[in-house]
Amino acid sequence: MMGKRYPRLFLLQWIFVFLFTGGVLSQQSTSAPTSEESISSASEESSEEENYDSFSRNVEQELRLKIFDRLSYDKFIRPIGVVHVYLSIRLKRINKLDIEKQTMALTGFLFVTWKDERLEWTNFTRRGTPGVQLSRSIPDIFTAESYTWLPPINIENSVSDMSIISDPDVPMRVRHTGNVEWNPAGIFTVQCYCDVTFYPFDTQICSLIISTRAYRISEINLHFSKDPIRLQSYQENGEWELRNYTLEEKRSSTERDKGDYSSLHVNFTMRRRPLYVFMNTILPTMLLSFLSALVFKLPPDSGEKIGYSLTVLLAYAVYMMVISSNIPAAALSVSILSVYTMIVLIMGVVAVLLSIIVLECYHKDPDAEVTVAVRKCYMACLIMISGWKCSGQHIGKNIRSSSVVPLDDTIRKPGDRHVSVCDWDQQKVEQVSECQAKESDSEQKPATRNAWMDTNLSWRDFSRILDKFFLRLYVFVLLIITGLVTVMFSCGYSQT
Known part of the structure; x- marks a missing residue:
C-alpha cells in the first residue's frame, strides 16, 4: 500500500514543481521587456546630458550669474587700461543737404566693437563636467546698456543732439572671447559748410565726426574697422550723387586741460545733379x-x-x-x-x-543839326561798328528822308538840293553804284570819307545809327x- 502511494506522491511533486517553474519563467519572460525599456530610456537621458552643444537656459543663467557678478563686474570701470574701439558705418541714405542752413542729414547704423576681458568665458567649464567648456553650448549671449560697460561715443559736429549715443532697445552681443558688438541706428544731422560758387554745378564735402571727449586717447582709442563704410543697402538721393569718401583718424585736444582725445572723420564728397x-x-x-x-x-x-x-x-x-x-x-x-x-x-x-x-x-527838331563835336568824336566809331554805308555825297538837312540821288556830276551842282542817305530804294542804289564804279578807287575813297565827315547829319539818321550800334554792342x-x-x-x- 505504501509503495503504491509513494509513486503517486512523487508524481504530484513533479507536477507541482513543473507548474511552479513554468510560472516563474513566464513572469520572467513578461517582465523582461520592461527592464529593456528602462535601460533604453536611461541611455537616452544620459545621451541628452552628454550633448553639450545644445542650448540650455539653465546653463546660460548660470553663466550670467557668474560673469555679471556685482562683486567682480562694475560697468563704470573700463575693461583695460587702453580700450581699442573699432567702428564702421552702414549708410542707408543721405536724407537732405540743406545749403541754406548748412546742414546734412543722413540715416545709418553704427557698428561698434571692443573687447571686455571680464566677459570672457572661453575657459569656463560646465558644472559637474569639468572637461566640457561652456563656449560649446553658449557661444555668445545678449546684454543691455544697463548691465555692461559702454564706450561714450558722440557725434561731435551734430546740430540736433550733442549727447552720448545711446539706445537701450538695441541689445549687445557678447562673444565667448569677450568681444562686444553693438550697432545703434539713428538719423544724424551734422554741420556742413557749403560752397555755392558753382551752383548748380557744385560739389560739397560734408564730414561726420565721431569722438570720445569723456576719455583721453590713452584711455579709449578709436579706429576704423576693416570695412569702415558699408554701401550694400545704400539708397541714392534724387538731388545729390555720392561720389566718394575719405577716412581720417585724428587726435584732438580739449580747451580745458589740453588733453588729447581720439576722433574719427568720415568725409563724404557729393555732387549735385544739375539737370x-x-x-x-x-x-x-x-x-x-x-x-x-x-x-x-x-x-x-x-x-x-x-x-x-x-x-x-x-x-x-x-x-x-x-x-x-x-x-x-x-x-x-x-x-x-x-x-x-x-x-x-x-x-x-x-x-x-x-x-x-x-x-x-x-x-528832335529835324532842322537842327548834329553838332560837330558829336560827329567828329563818335561818327567814325559808330559807322565802323554799326556797318552804316555812306554814299559820299553831301547830305542836307531840309530834304525828305526818302529822297536820294545818284552821285554823278550833272546832279551834283551848287544850286541843287542836298539829299539824305536813308531809305534807299533798290533802283537808286544801283544808279549810285554805277556812278561810283566809273570813278577810280584811289580818288573816290578819300573823297567819300572826307565828304561824309564834313557834311551835316540829321538826328533821325543818328538815332538809327545808335540803334544798330547798341544792338551789336549789347x-x-x-x-x-x-x-x-x-x-x-x-x-x-x-x-x-
Whole structure:
C-alpha cells in the first residue's frame, strides 16, 4: 500500500514543481521587456546630458550669474587700461543737404566693437563636467546698456543732439572671447559748410565726426574697422550723387586741460545733379537776357520801344525773384549764377536808358543839326561798328528822308538840293553804284570819307545809327558774359 502511494506522491511533486517553474519563467519572460525599456530610456537621458552643444537656459543663467557678478563686474570701470574701439558705418541714405542752413542729414547704423576681458568665458567649464567648456553650448549671449560697460561715443559736429549715443532697445552681443558688438541706428544731422560758387554745378564735402571727449586717447582709442563704410543697402538721393569718401583718424585736444582725445572723420564728397536746376533756372534766365537786346531792332517811330523794354525788364525782375529762392543764400561764398542774373538785370536797365536816348535823338527838331563835336568824336566809331554805308555825297538837312540821288556830276551842282542817305530804294542804289564804279578807287575813297565827315547829319539818321550800334554792342557783351559763366561752370563741374 505504501509503495503504491509513494509513486503517486512523487508524481504530484513533479507536477507541482513543473507548474511552479513554468510560472516563474513566464513572469520572467513578461517582465523582461520592461527592464529593456528602462535601460533604453536611461541611455537616452544620459545621451541628452552628454550633448553639450545644445542650448540650455539653465546653463546660460548660470553663466550670467557668474560673469555679471556685482562683486567682480562694475560697468563704470573700463575693461583695460587702453580700450581699442573699432567702428564702421552702414549708410542707408543721405536724407537732405540743406545749403541754406548748412546742414546734412543722413540715416545709418553704427557698428561698434571692443573687447571686455571680464566677459570672457572661453575657459569656463560646465558644472559637474569639468572637461566640457561652456563656449560649446553658449557661444555668445545678449546684454543691455544697463548691465555692461559702454564706450561714450558722440557725434561731435551734430546740430540736433550733442549727447552720448545711446539706445537701450538695441541689445549687445557678447562673444565667448569677450568681444562686444553693438550697432545703434539713428538719423544724424551734422554741420556742413557749403560752397555755392558753382551752383548748380557744385560739389560739397560734408564730414561726420565721431569722438570720445569723456576719455583721453590713452584711455579709449578709436579706429576704423576693416570695412569702415558699408554701401550694400545704400539708397541714392534724387538731388545729390555720392561720389566718394575719405577716412581720417585724428587726435584732438580739449580747451580745458589740453588733453588729447581720439576722433574719427568720415568725409563724404557729393555732387549735385544739375539737370533740374538747369532746365528751370539757368536756361530761362539766358533766354530772357537775350530778349532785352531786341529792343534795338524796333524802329523808333513804332512807339513800342519803351513799352517793350519795360515789359522785358519787369518780367525778368519777377522771374529773378522766383529763382532767387532756389539759389542758396550763403554768406561764405557768392554764386556765379547770382552774379550773372544781377549783371543781366543791370543790362536790362541800361537797355531802357539807351532806348530813351535813341528816342530823344529821333524826335528832335529835324532842322537842327548834329553838332560837330558829336560827329567828329563818335561818327567814325559808330559807322565802323554799326556797318552804316555812306554814299559820299553831301547830305542836307531840309530834304525828305526818302529822297536820294545818284552821285554823278550833272546832279551834283551848287544850286541843287542836298539829299539824305536813308531809305534807299533798290533802283537808286544801283544808279549810285554805277556812278561810283566809273570813278577810280584811289580818288573816290578819300573823297567819300572826307565828304561824309564834313557834311551835316540829321538826328533821325543818328538815332538809327545808335540803334544798330547798341544792338551789336549789347549782344556782344551778353555773349562774352554768358561764355565766361559757361566756362566757369564747366571748370567747376569737371574738377570732380
